[in-house]
Amino acid sequence: MSKIRVAVIGCGAIAQRRHIIEYQTNEHVELVAFVDPVLERAEQCAAPFGAKAYADYTVMLKEIKPDAVSVCTPNATHAIISIAAAEAGAHVLVEKPMASTDKEAAQMIEAAKKNGVMLMVGHNQRFMPPHVKAKEILKSGVLGKVLSFRTSFGHPGPEGWSVDGKESWFFRKEEAIMGAMGDLGVHKSDLIRWLLDDEVADVAGFIGTVSKQDTDVDDSANCILRMKSGAIGSLVASWTYYKGEDNSTVLWCENGVMKIGTDPEDQVIVELRNGNVERYKVGAIATNTVQVTSGVIDEFVHCIVTNTPPSISGEEGRKSLNVILAAFESQATGKMISLN
Template sequence: MSKIKVAVIGCGAIAQRRHIPEYEQNPNVELVAFCDPVIERAEKYAEKHGAKAYADYKELLAKEKVDAVSVCTPNALHAAVAIAAANAGAHVLVEKPMAGSAEEGRAMIEAASRNGVYLMVGHNQRLMPPHVKAKEILDSGKLGRVLTFRTSFGHPGPEGWSVDGKGSWFFRKGEAIMGAMGDLGVHKSDFIRYLLNDEVADIAAFVGTIHKEGTDVDDNATCILRMKSGAIGTLVASWTQYKGGDNSTVLWCENGVMEIGTGAGDQVEVKLRNGSVETYKVGAMATNEKQTDSGVINEFVNCLVTNTPPSISGEEGLRSLQVILAAFESQATGKVIAL
């Protein structure tokens, strides 16, 4: 089988730390083009792979015949780049949040469908080993129905992660559209939907900028969710967890409690009402400090190799995005928003 020709558009932190290294490790992939407005970033990888470097994604798509594209640009460009790639006949893997608005998200889904290509959103939380295990346990039914939950994702903020530090696009609303909610909150709205196999029915939220100076994007959010099943819980996203960052989820169920990533980040603990305790150490979750394989690239490439539509589809990405957009609406109006 010939290798899948891939272009990476946007060569910042997420491309450098996850997409490019994970493509490099995949035997089915040939990296043929890189694009970044800071051309030196693209040239560095182009040189390494005998590929082409571009400053403009439109020029790349016009000149290169690629099978697939990773969209690793600032959030505001996700839709435009993804639609252009789909129109060029390339399968698309787009970073989260998939878009800045529901309209953009729908346009991306429509473009992929019209061009007969796949659209996958990089919601890596579904693929983290503790989360895969938690889903398996919950689906087994041993815990019964989920009654209440909390899910949280926080770290010190993108200044330590982004290639541009404090000058990062993450802090500029025109490019980022949203802050901690687009960076972390959307991961958790996606994860809780996936884990509970349920949709958010209503959301009330406080979203604001509490501590990051000189930015007009949110650095914290606390949301209350009611699911269609009736389960209620909280979702927290934070860029100000300067010590003791968090990526944990706790589910209180009819038959006991499941704690995911609460103590050691690599484990799932099930405490049943009958007194038994089960601990599953299943491998670590990727963090900004400790880059383990996110699983996203292998999942995407596998979809292309086996001709299987991605489970983390554009439609799934859109549903997870709509939860976050509703949280902003709740903050703006002071009302509970029905989805």
């Protein structure tokens, strides 16, 4: 089988630290083009692969006609670029949040369907070994029903991660649309939906900018979620955890508690009401400081090679996005928002 010709659109931190590296190690892929409005950045990424560099994605799509693209651009452009790529006949892997609005997400799904291409959203939390293990334990039934939970993702902010530091697009609302919630919160809304195999019914959100200067994007959020099953929990997203990242989830269940990512040694801990404690060393959850393979690229490529629809489809990305959008609506209106 000939290799999948992939173009990476947007050559910032996520492209450099995840997408490019993981495509490079996948035997089915040939990296053929890189796009960035800062042409020099695209050229630096392209050079090791003898690939072409572009400043304009529309020109690239026309000239290169890639089989697949990774959309790693600022949030505001995810939809327009994904739709253009789908219309050019390319499979699309888009970074999270997949879009800025529900309408955009729907248009992306429609464009992929109409053009017979795959649309996948880069929610890597589903592939992290501790989360995979946690879901397996939940499915075994040993803990019984999940009653309550808290899921949290916080770090000091994108200035230490983004290639542009404090000047990053992450802090410009017209490009970012949302801050910590779009960066981290949407990962957790996706995780909790997937982990509990449940949908969010109601959301109440407290979202604000409590610490970052010269920006009007959110740096802190605390949301209360009620699931369709009745389970009630909290979702936290923050760029203000200046002393230590947190990427943990705790599930309180009928028969005990499961702690995920709370201990540096044992990534999953199950404490049962009967006194039994089980500890699992299954590998780390990726952080900004510790980059482990995300699993996203390999899944995307596998789906293309085997012609299998991606598990993290546009529809899945849309549901996870809508939880975050509902939290913003709750903050704006002071009301609890119901999701249909």
